Amino acid sequence: MTRSSWWTEILTTIAAIVLALIIGAVVMVVSDPDVLDKYAYFFYRPGDALAASGDKIGSAYFALLKGAVGSWGAITQSTSQAAPLILAGLGVALAFRAGLINIGGQGQAIWGAIFAAYIGFGVHLPLVIHVLVALIAGVLGGAIWGGLVGWLKARTGAHEVIVTIMLNYVAIRMLAWLLTTPAFQRPGRTDSISPIVDWTATFARLAGSQLHVGFVLALLAAAAVWWLLERSTLGFALKAVGANPHAAATAGMSVARTTIIVMVLAGALAGLAGVDAALAPSDSGVPVPLSNGIVGDVGFDAVTVALVGRSRPVGVVLAGLLFGALHTGGLGMQGAQTPGTVTDVLQALIVLFVAAPALVTRLLPFLRRRAARSATPESTGALT
Incomplete structure (x- = not known):
């Protein structure tokens, strides 16, 4: 990418978000x-209609x-x-960069949560060691589930989209079954719920807030994925x-x-999202x-995050923060007499415009002219 095309992508993404907000206002x-x-x-x-519209839009977006x-x-x-959106989004984005469509983040996150939670409540270890072992177990659970897809793709040619979708259902049903077994069901209960994770396996958080170790892990994972893609031999082979x-x-690559x-690796990252759900x-x-x-829809939302983030680590972090803010702010919008489903509409519109940059540039001529200039041979300043 040239520096000019890089800025064009940023402007196009910002324009997509603005367009989504405008249509959301309508x-x-x-x-x-x-x-x-x-x-x-x-x-x-x-004046009455315009004032009422302005009040409605202003109060809703201010509440958001x-x-x-x-x-x-x-x-x-x-x-x-x-x-969790950043972690699972990185797993999807990494697969995208290798030409693979990983729709299995949901199943991978579920197995990450299963492994991490079981170590959290089924094994009793000292502080620090306990959370580390649970963390590693969750990463391993996601990696195994993701690696199974890779093995089937490599050895049998099975399409990863079909395999990942089907394995999502397998993971969901396996979790439902495990929660009926003595090893996972909380003693004295007949419903599908596990014991509570020991406090020694719980992510530490800043006092009086929801800022916890999981967010730090998400940022570290994004930095690691960036290094893998941009500075390692494996990353070069992956992109090739x-x-x-x-x-x-x-060229001799396997x-x-x-x-x-x-x-x-994609499964391990999605598994980390499951770890966050289980230990945060x-x-x-x-x-x-x-x-x-336990993991909500994080695996499916991860596809959205990866698309909005253009499958780049920094973009995934920013997209994850955007959708995290939309989730949190949506509760405030409900207090402003705005249905919470409006935030879902906003997310869908953002994805629509980000996934269709040609539509955005057609609606905004200045972006079309900038994109044309970025594609010319005179565009210099290639990014590393």
């Missing part, structure tokens, strides 16, 4: 009956911003929401295979070996018990 207006009533006499008193970053507690809550596997094989390694402290200070919904 959605808020048309979904509010009180505001729509004032448009019935728009040509007689346009305040709920996401309006206080130290809101900021740390946003980072808490962002941590992703760009053209036939040319990479001709496409099968690279595929397996990439999926192991809740508002009460203790982790949420292992249950059927």
Whole structure:
């Protein structure tokens, strides 16, 4: 990439977010009956409709911003929401860079949570050692589940999209079954819930906030993925295979070996997202018990994060923070009489525009002209 094209991508992504916010504002207006009533006499008193629309949009977006970053507690809550999205998003992005479509982040995160939670409540170890062992176990669980996809792809040619989707369902059903077994079901309970993880295996957090070790791990993982992609021999082979596997094989690279390694690493990163779900402290200070919904939809949201982040580590971090803030701020929007589903609409619109840069540049001519200049041979200043 040239420096000019790099800036063009940044501007295009920002423009996509702005366009999503504009359309989201329209959605808020048309979904509010009180505001729509004032448009019935728009040509007689346009000020009423415009003022009501402005109040609606302003109060909703102010509530969103305040709920996401309006206080130290809101900021740390946003980072808490962002941590698993960043980790799982890195797993999807890494696979994307190798030409693989990893839709299996959900299953990989589930196995990461299963392994980490079991060590957390089933094995009793000293402080620090306990959380490290649980962390390693969770990474191993995700890596095994991801590596299985890579092995099937490399040895049998099975398409990774089909395999990862099917393995998501296998992981979901396996978790449901495990929670009915004596090893995982909480004593004295008949519902699908595990014992609580020991405090020695819980991620440490900053007092009075939701900022915990999981967010630090997400940033360290992003730095590690950046180094892998930009500074290591494996990263070069990974990108070469992703760009053209036939040319990479001709150059002597093992496409099968690279595929397996990439999926192991992608699964490990998604497994870390599951570890975060299993070991991160809740508002009460203790982790949420292992249950059927332990990881939420993090594996599916990770695809969104990877797309918005352009499959680059820094972009994934920023996208994870954006969606983490949207999740947190969405609760504030509900207090402003705005349905929480509007944040889902915003996320969908952001993904739509980011995934279709040609649409954004067509809507905004100045970006189209900039993109054309970036593609010319005169564009200099290549990025490392």
